[in-house]
Amino acid sequence: MANTILIGMQWGDEGKGKIIDVLTARADLVVRSQGGNNAGHTVIHRGVKYILHLIPSGILRRGKVCVIGNGVVVDPLALVAEIESLRKLGIKVDKNLLISDCAHLVLPYHRILDEQRELRRGRIGTTKRGIGPAYGDKAGRTGLRMSDLIQPIVFSKKLQAKVIENNRILQALGAKPISFREVNETYLAAAKKLRPFVANTVVYLHRAMERGKQILFEGAQGTFLDIDHGTYPYVTSSNTTAGGACTGTGVPPHRMDRVVGVMKAYSTRVGEGALPTEDDQLAQRLHNLGREFGATTGRKRRCGWFDAVATRYSRMINGIDEIAITNLDGLDRVDPIRVCVAYRLNEKRLDVPPCDASQLANCEPVYEEVRGWNASTHASRKFSQLPSAARKYLRYISELTGAKLSMVSVGPARGETITL
Ligand code: GDP
Ligand code: IMO
Ligand code: MG
Secondary structure, three states: OOOEEEEEOOOOOOOHHHHHHHHHHHOOEEEEOOOOOOOOEEEEEOOEEEEEOOOOHHHHOOOOEEEEOOOOEEOHHHHHHHHHHHHHOOOOOOOOEEEEOOOEEOOHHHHHHHHHHHOOOOOOOOOOOOHHHHHHHHHOOOOOEHHHHOOHHHHHHHHHHHHHHHHHHHHHOOOOOOOHHHHHHHHHHHHHHHHHHEEOHHHHHHHHHHOOOOEEEEOOOOHHHOOOOOOOOOOOOOOOOOHHHHHOOOOOHHHOOEEEEEEEOOEEEOOOOOOOOEOHHHHHHHHHOOOOEOOOOOOEOEEEOEEHHHHHHHHHHHOOOEEEEEOHHHHOOOOOEEEEEEEEEOOEEEOOOOOOHHHHHOOEEEEEEEOOOOOOOOOOOOHHHOOHHHHHHHHHHHHHHOOEEEEEEOOOEOOOEEEO
């Protein structure tokens, strides 16, 4: 397998974890380049459900090296907890994990600030993991990084200044101040556990490429949560699109060989912001089947019809070469199925999503209706075994998106996958 970037083409939770797990078979390294533990990537293997937040999903396969790149924001306590819970499940986390020394830290004041902002008007519906404030400090050039965490004297000094600064802000917001002493102690204890994993991951990745190793870049979130290209301000704080894989790892663009986009056979979103094809009946149907509950926060995901305006734009931004369509089985008993082929705004037809949040919120989807298949796709392992209406639907939404269909997922487990 060539160096591959895997990207969520919608609003996150497209089933990236499941597809990463399948693709990891042919990769040597799996690398995260952005986001933090706001991500929740589900992999089901041999009946066990694993939800990965910070550690690349490749960790579940023996012999693969996983890297947390410089573009990720790392909550040290969450990372220690994730390592320990994987070890309890019998997963090796040792020399097979590296963390960039340049990755920024998520610290307690980031989480509290995130929670405080979410209490106010204009809330984003974040995961409250401190992601926005941590990337804010990074851009403001006042953040602390992994390299600080593993130098106790440096860390304590920088942390003390940050705690003083942030306690003033917390006080103004009416929130409880935090104790430098407690945070310092707890984080230095976590630092001891994380130190063995910290490295210059840029050099590591380049050496691996010189030895012919193949890298899989595991995108987190999705295209419309991208800080630049997403439905701003209802986005996360990193570049979730393909370019983020370069800046977030130090692997240059010309070393990237292909981009695989993952999209659900319908649309979902968690949190605030427009979801043009939102449909409460479809949501209820999926929720009644026990589907579409958030992997990180447990929140009910909002659901809607497949939105080709969105996925076409996503194909353009990310340079998608191949598409993996997941959760086809979610539509097994839905008939008819609607597909959004354009938006209508003030009597005008739009083929691309408008940048402005309130304009997007006012867009009406233009639908085409297609026939459902009213049969289970769950046991299909070849494209030819799918009902003909399902094959037609898959071809239709791939054509509307404009990229080659390469995989179809009909269930959450590794084997429940059709490769074309
Ligand atoms: P990610 O964040 O993109 O990795 O996606 P999540 O793990 O947050 O959410 C995707 C959900 O869909 C998880 O519960 C997966 O186990 C599940 N899933 C993925 N692909 C399929 C599929 O083809 N069929 C079914 N039934 N579930 C799937
Ligand atoms: P994966 O990798 C779905 C959403 C939040 C909120 C917005 C900002 O599992 O696909 P943040 O905590 O990042 O500041 O929240 O982004 N969000 C996600 N939605 N999947 C995710 O990750 C998400 N990570 C963040 O719900 O709307
Ligand atoms: Mg998820």
